[in-house]
Amino acid sequence: MNALTEKLRLRLDEDQLTNCMRCGFCLPACPTFAETGLEAESPRGRIALMKAVTDGIMEPDQAFEDQMNHCLGCRACEPACPAGVQYGQLIEQARDAIEDHKEHKTWVKVTRKAAFKTVFPHQERMKWVGRGLQFYQKSGLRTVAHASGAMKLFPKHMRDMEKVLPDASGRGVVEQIGERHAAKGEKIATVALFRGCIMDVLFTQTNIHTVDLLTAAGFEVVIPREQNCCGALHAHSGEAEGARDLARRNIKTFKAASVDYIVSNAGGCGAILTEYDHLLHEDPQWRDDAVWFADRVIDISDLLIRAGRSLDFSQNEAQGEAEPVRITYQDSCHLRNVMRSADAPRKLMRQVQGAEFIEMKNADRCCGSAGIYNITQPVMAGQILDHKMEHVEATGASYLLTSNPGCLLQMKHGIEEQGMSGQMKAVHIVDFLHERMKK
Numbered sequence: 291m292n293a294l295t296e297k298l299r300l301r302l303d304e305d306q307l308t309n310c311m312r313c314g315f316c317l318p319a320c321p322t323f324a325e326t327g328l329e330a331e332s333p334r335g336r337i338a339l340m341k342a343v344t345d346g347i348m349e350p351d352q353a354f355e356d357q358m359n360h361c362l363g364c365r366a367c368e369p370a371c372p373a374g375v376q377y378g379q380l381i382e383q384a385r386d387a388i389e390d391h392k393e394h395k396t397w398v399k400v401t402r403k404a405a406f407k408t409v410f411p412h413q414e415r416m417k418w419v420g421r422g423l424q425f426y427q428k429s430g431l432r433t434v435a436h437a438s439g440a441m442k443l444f445p446k447h448m449r450d451m452e453k454v455l456p457d458a459s460g461r462g463v464v465e466q467i468g469e470r471h472a473a474k475g476e477k478i479a480t481v482a483l484f485r486g487c488i489m490d491v492l493f494t495q496t497n498i499h500t501v502d503l504l505t506a507a508g509f510e511v512v513i514p515r516e517q518n519c520c521g522a523l524h525a526h527s528g529e530a531e532g533a534r535d536l537a538r539r540n541i542k543t544f545k546a547a548s549v550d551y552i553v554s555n556a557g558g559c560g561a562i563l564t565e566y567d568h569l570l571h572e573d574p575q576w577r578d579d580a581v582w583f584a585d586r587v588i589d590i591s592d593l594l595i596r597a598g599r600s601l602d603f604s605q606n607e608a609q610g611e612a613e614p615v616r617i618t619y620q621d622s623c624h625l626r627n628v629m630r631s632a633d634a635p636r637k638l639m640r641q642v643q644g645a646e647f648i649e650m651k652n653a654d655r656c657c658g659s660a661g662i663y664n665i666t667q668p669v670m671a672g673q674i675l676d677h678k679m680e681h682v683e684a685t686g687a688s689y690l691l692t693s694n695p696g697c698l699l700q701m702k703h704g705i706e707e708q709g710m711s712g713q714m715k716a717v718h719i720v721d722f723l724h725e726r727m728k729k
Contacts, residue, residue, distance in 0.1 A: 294350045297387040298343050302380060307344065309375045310337045316367035316377070321656045322360060325673050330357055333367040333377045340384055355392070358384045360670065362663055363526050364623035364656040369630070378628065379568065382525050389528025406529045410487055410519045411536055413462075420491030421460030428457075447668035454702035455492065462490035463497035464513050471501050471511040478508035478597060479550040484540075484587075486559050486695075487519040493695055499724035500555045500590055506727065507598030509551075516543045522562040525569070526661050537566045538576055541583045552586045553593055555720050557622025557694035558661060560629050563587040589625055590720060591634035591693065602728040604643040617642070617722070618650045618687040620678070620701055622694035626654055635693055635719055642726050645689075651681040659700035671700075679704045682714070691719045 316333040317323050323332035330339065336357060342348045358381065365378045394402065409415050426432055435441050441449050463485050481504060485497050504511050517540055521533035540563075544552055554560030562569075564587045570580040594601070617639060626632045632654070639647045658664055658674035682690055682704065690705070692698050701716040 292349050294387065294391040295343055295346070297391050298340065298350060298384065301383040301387040302340055302344055303376075303383065304344070306376050306380050307337060307341050309373050310334065310341075310371075311373050312338070313372065315370045315372060319366040319370040321362055321364060321366070321658075321674050322670060324655075325670065325677075331360065333361075333371075333375075336361060336384075337375070337377065337380065340380060350388075355388050358388060360667065362623075362656050362658070362660040362674075364660060365627040366623060366654065366656065368627055382528075382530065385526070385528035386530040387528075402527075402529075406524055406527070406532050410523065411532070413487060413490070413518055416487045416491055416519075417460050417462060420458045420462075423455070423458035423491070424460055427455075445668070447664065447672070450703050450707065451664070451699065454699055454706055458491055459494045460491070461494070463494055463501070464515055466494065467498055467501065469513050469515055471505050473508050473510045474505050475508055475599070477510050478599070480510045480512065480548075481551040481553050481593070482544055482547050482549040483511055483513045484517065484520070484552055484554045484556075484559060484563060485513055486554075486556050489556050489559070489695055493698075493718065496555060496695075496718045496720050499720050500553070502724055503590065503594065503601070503720065503727065504553065504598075506601055507594055509593075509598065511553075512547055512549060514543045514547050518543075520559040520562050521569075522558050523661055525562055530569075533562070534569055534573070537569050537580065541566060541570075541576065541579050544583060544586075545579055549586065551588050551593060551597075552583065553588060553590050555590045555693070555718070557589070557625030557629065558696060560587060560589050561624030564629055587629075589629055589631050589634070589693065591638055592629075592631050595634040595637050601641075601723075603638075603641050603723060603726045605726045605728045614644050614646045615689060616646050616648055616685065616687040617689040617691055618648045618682070618685040619653055619719070620650065620657055620682075620690060620692045620697055621654045622692060622697050623656050623660070625693050635691075638719070638723060639691065642723070645726070648685045648687055650685050650687075652678070653681075657697050657700045657704070659694075659696040661696060664700060664703075675700060675704050675707075679708050679710075683708065683710065688714060689722060690714055690716045691722055692716070693719050 320332045329335040343350045361381050367377050501511050519536050521536035524533035564584050566580040567584040570576045657678050658671035664671035690701050
């Protein structure tokens, strides 16, 4: 028997494989199927391929591996599925088996080890990455790299993403504002902020603004210093054991903080955090604590709407802005499809005085970012983004808001690519709300 076949039989959840009724409700929800029209590019098709391998009907060849990796992992198929198939778990199990079996080239091994074992699991090392980026951006090296043509050594999609990177920081939210912040007025609850790894070096101000919104809404905020990467990139890239190690460390840290909620401001992070119970369901030592953790994870928009005091978003009106600004919203796939939060961000945006919210066509369709998908699968990601930007432009909005750092960078790239920088700005919803919150 093929070694990969055996690994897939051991890893794939047989119940989930057989739950798929082949009804096809997932097809119109799937971005890769929408782009190609190929059955194999759909959730139903990929599940059929997995089932064929575990049943011994086919060998898992390179085409099979490519198809598993071609999935965005956006999980739009899950809300559309009448049988409730947990497709996201299946695709991660398949990738984990493939990664465990695959022999990479040396440079790929070195890169993966550096990313998944050396850098992302260690917050202090992420800060050194932030310091390095900050030096590159501020010292003049960036200007030299562009002027000299050195950037042409990199693939176009990487050059494009470099252009839209925000200013990095080597000092995260804790280093800048501290670990504990009192609620303004009567305290409603104590919450812990999940600061993230990329969020804390590239979007530090967004984390600071998150704290400001939460305290203004009546929450005491703690930011546990010992927390680490959520493990989402590990889980999506076939590094399941690495994701489980990170989950255990986060659970231990947040459990010690004794909080009512664990707040995320990044859809991709929030989704994996809510699934720590599944990630560790076979670990008897951590199973109960993982359930405790997952039950407390909530996106900031949901928490503000469900439990926070109403905030006054009229700052720009107080400054005398004459015309209302048009705003639109691109859903974070994992926030919408896994955390099932789509209404809360929209309710908050509609509370902003002097802003007109325009619903974008197919706002729930993936933008092509999908973690590092836009780097590993640039052609498909580019096609998806091109179609997304047609709908973005049709809104006529001045601000394009989203709730996830990957989506935000992808939207910035799309705006730049389409020559719309002078008329539209991509902003994290937290930053937009904070700017308009009456201080």
